[in-house]
Amino acid sequence: MILHNQAGTSPVRSETAMRFNGIPTPAIRRLSLYLRQFESFRQSGQQTVSSRQLGQALGITDAQVRKDLAYFGQFGQPGVGYRVVEMVSQLRSILGTDKLWNVILVGAGNLGAALLQYKGFVEKGFRIVAAFDTAKGKLGRTIGGVDVFDLDQLERVIRAHNVRLAILATPAEAAESLCAQLTAAGVRGILNFAPVSLPAGPSLAVNAVDLAVQLEQLSYQVNVMDS
Amino acid sequence: MILHNQAGTSPVRSETAMRFNGIPTPAIRRLSLYLRQFESFRQSGQQTVSSRQLGQALGITDAQVRKDLAYFGQFGQPGVGYRVVEMVSQLRSILGTDKLWNVILVGAGNLGAALLQYKGFVEKGFRIVAAFDTAKGKLGRTIGGVDVFDLDQLERVIRAHNVRLAILATPAEAAESLCAQLTAAGVRGILNFAPVSLPAGPSLAVNAVDLAVQLEQLSYQVNVMDS
DNA sequence: GGATGTGAATGCATTCACAGCA
């Protein structure tokens, strides 16, 4: 079981519960890319795609693609490839996005508001059902069609909508405390934009996106290229 | 290596790059987290930090921390730990953020505008010097103090400010073409928010942040936890 | 012919364990 996945790096594994393992963590990350790419192929009318084609589109070897998909079943047809529509459905099922997740957003600042106004999440299987903030000026308003609540409504809304995923887009100082409140109220997964490390655990998955970190990685890579 | 990885290629250079080779890619990702954590320790007044403390704050083993840092030099003091202020300075130098990078942003939609209004990048070593969009209504305006230009100004601005990093926050359809334009104009690193895979290469680093992918990963992990 | 699925081999990354130093 994955305990810790800060910035998509180096997960810490639990000593217990090895049952789902045998699947490399990087393979699971690539699964999402395969889904995205299959959807793109579907839109362009392709009926079937080979591991080589899929890999080339993503910068991955064909062997890697085959092995990744084979962890989850025998989806391909020798001599033909993978049927696009079937794979979209299969991958959604594996990733758990064949059903709609209710998500809340905490921190309706610039970034949070931008996420609320993004209309593409629903067709990916995620619906933002409520937003939370501390600024009095925002309470009671709606952003992108989503109501903004005070934090004292957090637990009520989470339980009312059976919310298990949260997006945290607050300043760093507020994040740890909010993380605790969220988990206490039943949230099981957090997408964390705050530039701070949150303590994942056996009942909480954390995925971190730190924009400064992303730019630093580019800085390093570009410097290396130029050296 | 023939095919290119989304998270940037492992560049192979000789001579001065010796120092950069043989370093695990995950270690470089963690370097940014170490920097962030050291800055946090500094703010809380700690003068010195051990690999165990640092690791605990990030969910990483102490051995991992020591090995990662040792790839770049001998920074620690046996019996004491790592001096916080020195490490902040060292890590910035390693990551290349001790100098200010000029960055452009392409796609001033909801997400792009949010990034333009975020004030924290400069102290991390990145300054957004211009934004670009196709919407006539946005041209000539400023968002977060940054001027929005038409795309036909792209090359001029890039060369004028010696821009090597770009943030791409456009719809998927526009991304590939823009990527080509950016590289042609001299951009060496792209932070890509468009949900599409861009072709990295020996002279272009790409770091991708796909929000739907991030949520899918949480979906998978939460489902596994519940199983 | 063309493509999958998969054991075996390879190559990396992480962890161990300890010498050495403050």
Add this chain to the structure above:
DNA sequence: TGCTGTGAATGCATTCACATCC
């Protein structure tokens, strides 16, 4: 005693190569 730096050992992930099937 406490902590780093680092070879050695372990454990994972990726790639190879080929039997198998359409």
